[in-house]
Amino acid sequence: MSEHQSTYEPKSAFERWLDSRLPIVRFSADLMSFPTPRNLNYWYTFGGILAFCLMVQIITGIVLAMHYDTSSHGAFMSVQREIMRDVNFGWLIRGLHANGASMFFLAVYLHILRGIYYGSYKAPREVLWWLGCVIYVLMMATAFMGYVLPWGQMSFWGAKVITNLLGAFPVVGGTITTLLWGGFSVGGPTLNRFFSLHYLLPFVIAGVVALHIWALHVPGNNNPTGVEVKGKQDTVPFHPYYTVKDLFAIMVFVILFAAVVFFIPDAFEKVDNNIEANPLVTPPHIVPEWYLLPFYAILRAIPDKLSGVLALAGAIGMLFILPFLDQNKVKSMRYRPAARLYFFIWIAFCLILGWCGSQEPQGTVIPGPAGPVIIDYGINSVTWLARVSTAYYFAYFLIITPLLAMTEKTLPVPDSLFTPVLAKSAAPAE
Amino acid sequence: MTHHPFLAAAALAVGLSLASGSLVPAQADTTQAPLKDVHWSFDSPVGMYDQEQLQRGYKVYHEVCSACHSMNMVAFRNLADKGGPFWNPAYPNSNDNPVVKALAAQAQYDSIDTETGQPVKRPGTTADYFPSPFPNEVAARAANNGALPPDMSLLAAAREGGARYIYSIVTGDGTTPPAGLTVPDGKYYDPYMPGDLSSFWKGDPNKVPVGGFIAMPPPLVDDRVTFDDGTKATVAQEAKDVAAFLEWASDPKADERKQLGIEVMLFLLVFTGLLYASYRTLWRKVGH
Amino acid sequence: MANSVAKAGADGPDDAGRRDFLYLATGAVGVAGVAAVAWPLIDQLNPAADTLALASIEYDLTKIALGSEVTIAWRKQPVFIRHRTPDEIARARADDHAPMKDPATDESRVKPGHAEWLIILASCTHLGCVPTFKGGDYGGWACPCHGSVYDTSGRIRKGPAPKNLYLFPYTFLSDTKVKLG
Numbered sequence: 001m002s003e004h005q006s007t008y009e010p011k012s013a014f015e016r017w018l019d020s021r022l023p024i025v026r027f028s029a030d031l032m033s034f035p036t037p038r039n040l041n042y043w044y045t046f047g048g049i050l051a052f053c054l055m056v057q058i059i060t061g062i063v064l065a066m067h068y069d070t071s072s073h074g075a076f077m078s079v080q081r082e083i084m085r086d087v088n089f090g091w092l093i094r095g096l097h098a099n100g101a102s103m104f105f106l107a108v109y110l111h112i113l114r115g116i117y118y119g120s121y122k123a124p125r126e127v128l129w130w131l132g133c134v135i136y137v138l139m140m141a142t143a144f145m146g147y148v149l150p151w152g153q154m155s156f157w158g159a160k161v162i163t164n165l166l167g168a169f170p171v172v173g174g175t176i177t178t179l180l181w182g183g184f185s186v187g188g189p190t191l192n193r194f195f196s197l198h199y200l201l202p203f204v205i206a207g208v209v210a211l212h213i214w215a216l217h218v219p220g221n222n223n224p225t226g227v228e229v230k231g232k233q234d235t236v237p238f239h240p241y242y243t244v245k246d247l248f249a250i251m252v253f254v255i256l257f258a259a260v261v262f263f264i265p266d267a268f269e270k271v272d273n274n275i276e277a278n279p280l281v282t283p284p285h286i287v288p289e290w291y292l293l294p295f296y297a298i299l300r301a302i303p304d305k306l307s308g309v310l311a312l313a314g315a316i317g318m319l320f321i322l323p324f325l326d327q328n329k330v331k332s333m334r335y336r337p338a339a340r341l342y343f344f345i346w347i348a349f350c351l352i353l354g355w356c357g358s359q360e361p362q363g364t365v366i367p368g369p370a371g372p373v374i375i376d377y378g379i380n381s382v383t384w385l386a387r388v389s390t391a392y393y394f395a396y397f398l399i400i401t402p403l404l405a406m407t408e409k410t411l412p413v414p415d416s417l418f419t420p421v422l423a424k425s426a427a428p429a430e
Numbered sequence: 431m432t433h434h435p436f437l438a439a440a441a442l443a444v445g446l447s448l449a450s451g452s453l454v455p456a457q458a459d460t461t462q463a464p465l466k467d468v469h470w471s472f473d474s475p476v477g478m479y480d481q482e483q484l485q486r487g488y489k490v491y492h493e494v495c496s497a498c499h500s501m502n503m504v505a506f507r508n509l510a511d512k513g514g515p516f517w518n519p520a521y522p523n524s525n526d527n528p529v530v531k532a533l534a535a536q537a538q539y540d541s542i543d544t545e546t547g548q549p550v551k552r553p554g555t556t557a558d559y560f561p562s563p564f565p566n567e568v569a570a571r572a573a574n575n576g577a578l579p580p581d582m583s584l585l586a587a588a589r590e591g592g593a594r595y596i597y598s599i600v601t602g603d604g605t606t607p608p609a610g611l612t613v614p615d616g617k618y619y620d621p622y623m624p625g626d627l628s629s630f631w632k633g634d635p636n637k638v639p640v641g642g643f644i645a646m647p648p649p650l651v652d653d654r655v656t657f658d659d660g661t662k663a664t665v666a667q668e669a670k671d672v673a674a675f676l677e678w679a680s681d682p683k684a685d686e687r688k689q690l691g692i693e694v695m696l697f698l699l700v701f702t703g704l705l706y707a708s709y710r711t712l713w714r715k716v717g718h
Numbered sequence: 719m720a721n722s723v724a725k726a727g728a729d730g731p732d733d734a735g736r737r738d739f740l741y742l743a744t745g746a747v748g749v750a751g752v753a754a755v756a757w758p759l760i761d762q763l764n765p766a767a768d769t770l771a772l773a774s775i776e777y778d779l780t781k782i783a784l785g786s787e788v789t790i791a792w793r794k795q796p797v798f799i800r801h802r803t804p805d806e807i808a809r810a811r812a813d814d815h816a817p818m819k820d821p822a823t824d825e826s827r828v829k830p831g832h833a834e835w836l837i838i839l840a841s842c843t844h845l846g847c848v849p850t851f852k853g854g855d856y857g858g859w860a861c862p863c864h865g866s867v868y869d870t871s872g873r874i875r876k877g878p879a880p881k882n883l884y885l886f887p888y889t890f891l892s893d894t895k896v897k898l899g
Contacts, residue, residue, distance in 0.1 A: 080503060087767075088761040092758055093762060271590050284460065700747065701748060
C-alpha cells in the first residue's frame with residue numbers, strides 16, 4: 001500500500017472526526033481503489049474465490065459446532081443422526097462444509113499453479129509467496145483434523161495412519177505420537193483436541209490471509225506478462241472493475257459447488273466413513289482425500305519409513321524454496337517456452353501421482369504381469385510409476401528449474417504490460 | 431497469446447474426476463461379481479423416491495430384516511416425514527400421523543415405573559427410534575453364529591454401489607456354490623459379497639470363483655410378505671423394494687435436497703448471467 | 719493513456735439508462751440471494767426435529783395427596799400438578815372478578831369436572847424462576863426471584879410478572895391418569 005497515494009477525502013464532519021482517530025474508512029477506501037493491473041485474466045480470480053471459500057468454511061463450521069458432540073461416543077451419532085436428519089437444513093450445512101473443503105483445495109491448487117506459471121514467487125513477491133505456502137500447510141492440517149471429526153472408519157484410520165507417520169522420527173517419534181493422541185492410540189482425547197484445533201486453525205488461516213493480502217498490496221499484483229506496473233496507464237481501480245469480475249468468477253465457482261452439494265453430495269466421500277469408527281477393524285482401502293493423494297503416493301514410493309516421511313515433507317518444502325531455485329529475471333512463462341513445457345510435464349506427473357495414491361501399491365499400471373521385481377515391486381506396478389513420478393517431481397524443482405533459469409533463451413518481453421493490451425484492442429479496430 | 435493454462439485446467443479436471451470417489455481402487459485379492467443392473471426412481475441426480483415402493487420396502491424391512499438388523503437412526507416419526515413412506519400432507523407434523531402412531535405403539539420399550547422405579551415395558555411413541563432386536567453386540571453375535579448383523583440406518587451409504595449392492599447381495603445370497611468350493615458351516619456363498627475364496631477353492635487356481643461368504647441365510651422367498659397394494663411379492667420385487675427403503679433410510683433428505691437444488695441452480699444461472707452482463711458492460715470501454 | 723484504447727462510439731442517454739438498470743437488477747438479485755442463504759443459517763437455530771418430537775408423558779395422580787403438589791419435568795420445563803382443596807378452589811373462584819393484571823376465570827384454567835387439578839407451567843412469567851407455594855396473601859405461589867405473587871389458580875396478583883402462570887396442553891386419560899403434551 002506504500003506506493004498507493006490515498007485518494008480518500010472525508011466528506012462529512014463525522015468522517016473527518018473518525019478519520020483522525022481510526023482511519024478505517026480510509027483503509028477500506030484505499031483497498032477498494034487499489035491500482036490493479038488491467039490485464040489480469042480469469043486465473044487471477046482465484047484469490048477472491050479462496051477468500052469466499054474460507055468464509056463459507058468458517059460460517060458453516062461454526063454452525064456445525066453448535067450441533068456437534070465432541071465425545072467419541074456421540075460424535076458419529078451427532079453428525080449422522082442429529083445434523084444429517086434432525087437439525088433444520090443440517091444436511092445442507094454439512095454438505096457445504098464437507099464438499100467445501102474439496103472446493104477450497106481445487107481453488108488453492110489452481111491459485112498455486114497460476115502463481116508458478118506467471119512467476120508470482122519472484123522478487124519482489126517472495127514474502128507474499130511464502131505466506132501463501134504457510135496458508136496451504138495450515139489448510140492441509142485443518143482439513144486433516146476436520147476429516148477426523150465425523151468419527152467414521154476413514155476418520156479414525158486416516159488419523160491413525162497420519163499420526164503414525166510422525167512416529168518415524170528417531171528418538172522423539174514415539175513421544176510425539178503419544179502427545180498427539182493423548183493415549184495409547186487414536187481415541188476420545190485425540191478427537192477432542194482435533195476438534196479444538198480444527199476450530200482454531202481457520203482463524204489462524206484468516207490472520208495469515210490478512211498478511212498475504214498486505215504483502216500483496218506492497219508491490220501490487222503481478223500480471224500475466226510479468227512486467228511490473230509502470231504507471232497509471234497500466235492499472236484500473238480494484239473496485240468496481242475487479243470486484244465485479246471476481247464476483248462473476250465466484251458465482252461460476254458456486255454453480256459448480258452447488259451442483260456437487262445438491263446432486264452428488266457424496267462424490268468425494270468414502271463409503272466406509274458411514275460406518276462408525278472401530279479400532280478393531282481396518283477398512284480394506286485406506287485412501288486419503290483426493291487433495292492429499294500425490295503426497296500419499298510419494299510417501300509410499302519410498303521403501304523406508306523415515307525417508308518416506310521426509311520426502312513427503314520435502315515435496316511441500318519445494319514450494320517454499322522455489323524463489324531461490326528460479327533466478328531467471330523473466331517472470332511469466334509466456335516468454336519462457338522451455339520452462340512452460342517442463343512445468344506442464346510436472347503438472348502431469350502430479351496428476352499421475354494423485355492417481356497412484358488412489359491405487360493399491362502392488363496394482364499393475366498396464367494390465368498384465370507386474371514384470372521383474374526391483375525393490376519390492378514389479379516394474380509394471382503403481383509403486384514404480386509413483387517412484388518415477390516422484391523422481392521427476394523433485395528433479396523439476398532441484399535440477400530443471402535452476403538449470404533453465406540460467407540457460408533458457410527467453411522470448412522478447414514487452415516493454416510494458418500494456419503493450420499486448422494495445423495490440424489486442426487495436427487489432428479488431430484496424 | 432498462449433492458451434496453455436486452459437489445457438492444464440482441463441487436464442486437472444480429468445485428474446480430479448479420476449481421483450474422486452467414483453474410482454474404486456483395483457484390488458489384487460478381493461473379488462466380487464459385477465452388481466446387478468437394477469434401476470430405481472431415485473437413480474438420477476434429480477430422481478425422487480417412489481412412496482408406494484418405500485411402503486412396500488418398509489414392510490419387508492419390518493417383517494424380515496428387523497428380526498436381526500437394528501436401525502437406530504430412524505424413528506417412527508421419520509416414516510411420516512416429507513418424502514417418507516407414510517408422508518401424508520394432512521399431517522404436516524409427522525408425530526400426528528395416525529399410521530406411524532399405530533406402528534410405534536406395536537413396539538415395546540424399556541421404561542421405569544414412575545412410582546416404584548421398577549423396570550417396566552411401555553408402548554412406543556413416534557419419537558422412539560426403531561427398537562433393536564438384540565440388547566447388545568454380544569447377544570447379536572451369539573444369536574448369529576458369531577457374525578454381527580450391521581445396523582441398517584446407513585447401510586446403503588456405507589456400501590459401494592448402495593441400493594444396487596443391497597439388491598445384488600440379497601438376491602445372490604445362497605447361490606449354489608460351484609463344485610470345488612467348500613462353504614464353511616453357517617456361511618452361504620454370495621458372488622456379490624466382496625471376498626477372497628482362494629483358500630476354499632480346490633479347482634484351477636487361476637479360476638477362483640468371484641465373491642465371498644456371507645453369514646446371513648438367504649432372507650427372501652416368494653410371498654415372504656404380503657404387499658398391501660397387491661403387488662406380487664416375488665423375491666426380485668421384495669429385494670428391489672427393500673433396497674429402495676434402505677436407500678431412503680440412509681439418505682432421507684434426498685428428495686428435499688434435489689428439489690431445493692433445482693431451485694438454487696435456476697437462481698444461480700440467472701444471477702451469474704446478470705453478473706456477466708454487468709461485468710462486460712463495465713469493462714466495455716477499458717482496454718484489457 | 720487509458721482513453722486511447724477506449725472503443726469508439728459515443729455513450730447516449732439510453733445506454734446509460736440501460737446500464738444503470740442492469741447494475742440495479744444484478745444488485746437486487748444478489749441481495750435476494752444473500753437473504754435466501756441467511757434463512758438456513760437462522761433456521762438451524764430452531765429446535766431440531768428430535769427435540770420437537772419429545773414424547774408426551776403420562777402421570778398417575780393418585781400419588782398426589784389433597785392439598786399438595788408435585789413438580790415434574792415436561793419437555794425439560796418444570797410443571798406443577800396441584801391437588802387443590804375445596805377451600806383453595808372456592809378462594810380462587812371468589813376472586814374471579816377481582817381486578818387482575820391478566821383477568822381469567824378459575825374455570826378457564828382447569829378441565830371441566832377436574833377442578834381439583836391445577837396443571838400449569840412452573841415458570842414465573844416474569845423471568846422464569848420456579849415459584850414456591852407459600853399460601854400468604856392470595857393463598858398461592860410466590861416467586862423467590864423478584865417477588866411475584868400468584869393465587870390458588872396460578873393467576874398473577876402482585877409483583878412484576880405480566881401474565882398468569884401458563885397453561886399447556888394435557889388430557890385426562892381417566893380420573894386418576896393425566897397425559898401431558
